[in-house]
Amino acid sequence: MGYTNCAATERPTLRTALPGLAAIVVMVFSIFFPRLLFSPLLVAIQVDLEVSAAAATRIFATIYVGYAVSMLLSGFLATRVKHRRIVAFAALGAGLGMQVAASAPSLAVLHFGVLIVGVSAGLYAPSGLSIVSEIVPAVRRGTGFAIHELGPASSFVLAPAFVALLLPSFGWRALVSATGVVSALAGLSYLAGGRAGAFYGEAPRLGNLKLIFRYPRFWLITVFLVIAASAALGMFAVLPTFLIGHRGMDQQVANGLIGISRTWGLLMVFVSGVLNDRIGFRRLITAIFAITGSFTILLTVADGMLLAVAVLLQPAVISAFFPAAIAAMASIGPPRTRNVVISLVVPMASVFGAGLYPAVAGYFADLGLFDRVFQVTGAALLLAIVLVPRFGPSRSAGEQSAGER
Numbered sequence: 001m002g003y004t005n006c007a008a009t010e011r012p013t014l015r016t017a018l019p020g021l022a023a024i025v026v027m028v029f030s031i032f033f034p035r036l037l038f039s040p041l042l043v044a045i046q047v048d049l050e051v052s053a054a055a056a057t058r059i060f061a062t063i064y065v066g067y068a069v070s071m072l073l074s075g076f077l078a079t080r081v082k083h084r085r086i087v088a089f090a091a092l093g094a095g096l097g098m099q100v101a102a103s104a105p106s107l108a109v110l111h112f113g114v115l116i117v118g119v120s121a122g123l124y125a126p127s128g129l130s131i132v133s134e135i136v137p138a139v140r141r142g143t144g145f146a147i148h149e150l151g152p153a154s155s156f157v158l159a160p161a162f163v164a165l166l167l168p169s170f171g172w173r174a175l176v177s178a179t180g181v182v183s184a185l186a187g188l189s190y191l192a193g194g195r196a197g198a199f200y201g202e203a204p205r206l207g208n209l210k211l212i213f214r215y216p217r218f219w220l221i222t223v224f225l226v227i228a229a230s231a232a233l234g235m236f237a238v239l240p241t242f243l244i245g246h247r248g249m250d251q252q253v254a255n256g257l258i259g260i261s262r263t264w265g266l267l268m269v270f271v272s273g274v275l276n277d278r279i280g281f282r283r284l285i286t287a288i289f290a291i292t293g294s295f296t297i298l299l300t301v302a303d304g305m306l307l308a309v310a311v312l313l314q315p316a317v318i319s320a321f322f323p324a325a326i327a328a329m330a331s332i333g334p335p336r337t338r339n340v341v342i343s344l345v346v347p348m349a350s351v352f353g354a355g356l357y358p359a360v361a362g363y364f365a366d367l368g369l370f371d372r373v374f375q376v377t378g379a380a381l382l383l384a385i386v387l388v389p390r391f392g393p394s395r396s397a398g399e400q401s402a403g404e405r
Contacts, residue, residue: 146273
């Protein structure tokens with residue numbers, strides 16, 4: 001079990017884990033990038049299939065449903081299939097789904113293709129994150145997860161650039177198909193040569209659930225992740241509409257500022273992992289929630305240069321939360337149930353943060369109360385700081401680390 005056969009005789013270090021981490025970063029990128037690609041391609045897809053904007057945007061709901069359901073059920077697969085194979089099959093599945101989507105003659109077939117992509121992405125997360133937990137020593141886990149998060153973070157930056165550069169010359173179908181080929185090749189490569197993850201996971205059986213639910217840390221990290229997902233994914237979905245339609249910002253300026261903030265997020269992801277290992281999870285998220293909460297409220301009252309600064313820093317700072325949160329999830333309960341914890345917490349955060357938040361924000365925007373949504377979000381971030389001291393150290397043997405201080 002573990003990354004190499006010598007794990008029993010050599011003390012694992014971050015350096016020895018780097019080859020396995022590099023391979024996992026490639027895998028998460030090859031699975032995460034396809035999901036993000038459909039957003040900048042949406043207008044081209046809408047025109048080609050001759051459907052309305054409302055109909056076209058429903059493909060994101062299909063992706064999410066597949067993602068959430070497969071993540072919840074992934075533990076049952078992990079008891080029979082080793083994590084390394086699940087990761088490889090997830091990339092192969094993403095590749096297959098992209099090929100179906102690329103050849104779709106109708107919106108219904110496109111939905112089927114993106115459903116496969118979403119299901120594949122949901123299978124990856126519990127297994128991929130469990131592999132990182134296994135190969136990285138506990139005291140460097142924050143840095144390890146920060147390296148892992150470079151895959152998703154870079155996808156946010158590269159997907160729009162990829163589309164802007166190549167869409168005019170090749171069309172959306174060619175870009176989707178090419179992305180699918182790369183994902184499938186990554187999956188085949190990992191299936192043939194990937195060594196990390198040669199162990200099984202646990203299913204969400206009643207005994208495991210009772211064990212996990214006993215930990216106050218589980219409920220606290222769920223609350224923290226829901227709030228952070230709302231401030232990151234939920235706000236990202238509606239921030240351009242808020243800035244352009246409600247604050248009167250120029251469209252190009254708004255999109256440019258948001259794009260720059262995502263680029264800075266790459267640096268913040270890595271800084272977060274290093275700080276998590278050095279100062280601990282509780283101190284780090286206290287600072288993140290305080291700064292992000294203040295900038296979130298500032299978005300509703302600032303003007304001019306101060307508003308631009310808030311737009312630049314709010315998304316960048318909150319992105320630093322996620323590597324630390326993933327490391328904290330890995331410390332909840334015994335190692336065998338890590339995939340179960342992840343498969344429970346992440347779908348809940350996705351439902352509220354990425355699913356319900358944009359819908360609620362749109363409802364209040366129609367009432368002329370868009371400001372109130374952001375103000376409540378900022379207040380929730382600041383109030384969550386009160387709960388941080390209750391996130392005590394893990395009681396599981398071998399799970400103490402600097403990142404849990």
